[in-house]
Amino acid sequence: MHTQPTVLSITQTRAAEQAAVDAGSSFAQLMETAGTAATQALLQRPANLQRVWILCGKGNNGGDGLVMARLLAQAGIHVTVSLVQDTVSTDLAAQNLAALPASVVVQAAALAVLAEYDCIIDAVFGIGFDGELSADLQALLHACSQRPALRVALDIPSGINADSGHIAAHSFQADVCYVFHSFKPAHTMPAVQKYCGEIEVLDIGM
Numbered sequence: 595m596h597t598q599p600t601v602l603s604i605t606q607t608r609a610a611e612q613a614a615v616d617a618g619s620s621f622a623q624l625m626e627t628a629g630t631a632a633t634q635a636l637l638q639r640p641a642n643l644q645r646v647w648i649l650c651g652k653g654n655n656g657g658d659g660l661v662m663a664r665l666l667a668q669a670g671i672h673v674t675v676s677l678v679q680d681t682v683s684t685d686l687a688a689q690n691l692a693a694l695p696a697s698v699v700v701q702a703a704a705l706a707v708l709a710e711y712d713c714i715i716d717a718v719f720g721i722g723f724d725g726e727l728s729a730d731l732q733a734l735l736h737a738c739s740q741r742p743a744l745r746v747a748l749d750i751p752s753g754i755n756a757d758s759g760h761i762a763a764h765s766f767q768a769d770v771c772y773v774f775h776s777f778k779p780a781h782t783m784p785a786v787q788k789y790c791g792e793i794e795v796l797d798i799g800m
């Protein structure tokens with residue numbers, strides 16, 4: 595029997611996260627589990643993953659990317675992280691930035707070196723995104739979306755509003771989207787699904 599995926603709005607997702615924390619988990623644990631699940635799913639793919647570039651936003655979607663950076667580096671992969679908003683704004687993202695091993699290169703996003711990467715991970719924005727992308731981010735995400743590298747989006751491709759499904763100009767075009775816990779309304783929309791590519795829902799223990 596084909597079962598429909600559970601769909602939770604942004605508000606419902608945040609309530610489910612809070613309920614998991616109230617039941618004994620922690621936001622840090624949820625992020626660690628999200629980054630771990632996405633790393634394991636990525637490593638299971640028959641893909642060339644020698645050099646991975648992770649684009650991190652300043653919020654917790656960026657934090658998920660930083661967890662992946664640590665775990666992929668520990669798996670022996672050459673990882674470069676770019677903080678595309680020049681900073682991190684949440685405690686969880688800051689903790690995971692501080693926890694990066696020395697082998698992870700942290701440098702400004704440089705389009706000139708884009709061709710060096712086998713895989714690009716979009717951890718810029720998740721369910722916290724609303725509105726349009728800045729001109730700089732439009733140029734960066736557009737260039738990434740043109741690359742033949744494996745393009746991975748965490749939770750939702752950056753530039754897309756998880757509730758309304760509004761697709762900002764030059765949103766990230768993924769090959770695979772690792773969705774945490776449950777679909778958001780946007781994941782059910784065919785126009786958004788074209789930006790997600792393959793969608794895999796990952797259990798993050800909530």
Ligand SMILES: NC(=O)C1=CN([C@@H]2O[C@H](COP(=O)(O)OP(=O)(O)OC[C@H]3O[C@@H](n4cnc5c(N)ncnc54)[C@H](OP(=O)(O)O)[C@@H]3O)[C@@H](O)[C@H]2O)[C@@H](O)CC1
Binds near residue numbers: 611628653654656
């Ligand atoms: N909480 C948890 O337990 C877990 C959360 N998880 C992960 O966290 C993600 C949600 O994280 P989040 O809430 O920090 O939001 P996120 O998507 O990173 O973006 C927020 C940033 O975007 C910014 N921003 C918004 N619009 C913008 C625009 N147009 N242009 C520019 N900037 C814009 C906004 O800036 P502000 O408007 O506040 O200045 C803010 O700084 C979720 O999708 C999942 O991946 C998992 O780890 C599981 C456990």
Ligand SMILES: [K+]
Binds near residue numbers: 718748
């Ligand atoms: K993303």
